[in-house]
């Protein structure tokens with residue numbers, strides 16, 4: 001069996017893994033990134049709703065099951081760059097209060113082991129790296145911050161009119177922070193597909209385009225594609241990680257390194273740690289506390305389609321507007337809270353992929369006559385919400401969201417707001433865990449090793465040379481999109497690792 005030796009191995013090339021690699025490159029350490037997927041092909045189907053949604057061309061063919069044993073193909077995408085290849089480019093910072101503990105209807109949102117101030121400089125770096133466009137001074141919940149690297153993406157006419165009508169209701173709509181290369185000299189062509197599609201023009205600020213591709217020119221950084229890590233191996237004491245076991249096209253090989261960074265995404269990282277159980281760590285690696293695979297969160301995500309039979313919405317890039325006036329609660333109902341933001345363009349084929357009984361004509365008509373909004377609330381952590389292996393090889397996702405009743409009240413309010421902006425009919429769709437787009441929390445950070453798997457720098461309490469740097473580290477989900485926070489913390493962890501490498505602590 002082949003064995004590769006390197007200094008630092010990073011498992012997963014998503015927003016977390018790529019940012020760590022970027023920080024370490026040039027430190028003198030050899031970095032090997034192991035990615036189970038390949039490069040996403042650039043092809044016409046990238047922006048074809050029938051191919052992406054109807055035929056699920058890019059979705060994994062793996063099957064998972066729910067707690068009742070129902071099998072399904074999850075909305076997981078395994079490519080170089082991870083889920084950012086398909087993400088909607090909304091790049092929000094969490095609010096200062098998101099890092100503190102808050103009691104809510106349905107449970108507690110726990111504190112993070114660091115504050116907004118600690119991560120703020122890395123948010124600045126992450127926004128630069130991803131080329132985020134935005135506007136300061138309007139969002140009433142905005143944390144202290146420097147100016148955005150780029151001016152906001154301007155609204156198209158329908159969205160500008162919506163913003164005006166929201167302002168008339170006393171709200172403070174603002175330009176949504178977005179990682180899109182739009183503007184003079186930019187590559188965005190407003191092609192009309194973005195959220196949930198891959199970009200054919202490199203205009204989407206995804207981890208491959210913005211971080212990995214330039215990094216791969218570095219002589220010390222190597223990417224192994226189609227290389228799926230199945231487990232990690234420890235020394236006899238179960239302390240240090242010594243190797244990753246990798247499967248590629250039926251062949252198995254080992255990678256030995258001084259430092260291991262697991263960034264396979266919240267669900268897959270937990271599964272790898274659980275799969276790596278050994279005599280010295282019978283419940284899985286980094287799991288003396290028993291938290292690995294538990295506290296799975298995904299946000300409460302409800303799509304609202306405001307339909308106006310008398311107006312056609314010709315917007316190409318609608319994701320320019322957001323509202324945070326209800327982030328800390330509705331008047332008189334502090335628990336009903338969350339963020340409101342535009343979804344991407346909804347097309348008939350997308351509606352039919354979820355509701356196949358909808359006639360083509362009706363689905364296409366709805367797509368043309370609607371504005372599409374996402375209402376997002378915090379999902380509260382619950383130890384019984386978990387992912388694990390069943391019967392050897394079967395992945396079970398037993399998701400138990402926290403705070404659903406409060407989200408429902410929030411959604412009813414947002415529906416009323418949307419109706420008042422001129423949409424007499426508002427349809428509602430809940431995004432469930434079968435598309436775990438905002439998955440997080442399964443390898444949580446914390447100060448207490450008895451109640452968490454990782455310290456504030458994402459290092460495993462149980463293993464001095466293991467870091468887990470993806471959305472799994474979130475102790476709470478906040479009510480904003482996760483990618484920028486993953487990137488910022490990954491840059492923070494990477495800076496720490498670079499220092500350690502400089503001090504000769506991670507090299508053999």
Ligand SMILES: Cc1cc2nc3c(=O)[nH]c(=O)nc-3n(C[C@H](O)[C@H](O)[C@H](O)COP(=O)(O)OP(=O)(O)OC[C@H]3O[C@@H](n4cnc5c(N)ncnc54)[C@H](O)[C@@H]3O)c2cc1C
Nearest residue numbers: 012014015016036082083088089090229265470471481483
């Ligand atoms: C349709 C969609 C829209 C979204 N829109 C937004 C948005 O607008 N804003 C936002 O902030 N977030 C958005 N998200 C969420 C965001 O994309 C994710 O939170 C983020 O990309 C997760 O990054 P990660 O590094 O934690 O994991 P991932 O992106 O999942 O990266 C993990 C990587 O590890 C690889 N991998 C997995 N298992 C293994 C293994 N065993 N061995 C080797 N490699 C492995 C995967 O292929 C992947 O490349 C969206 C997600 C989706 C699906």
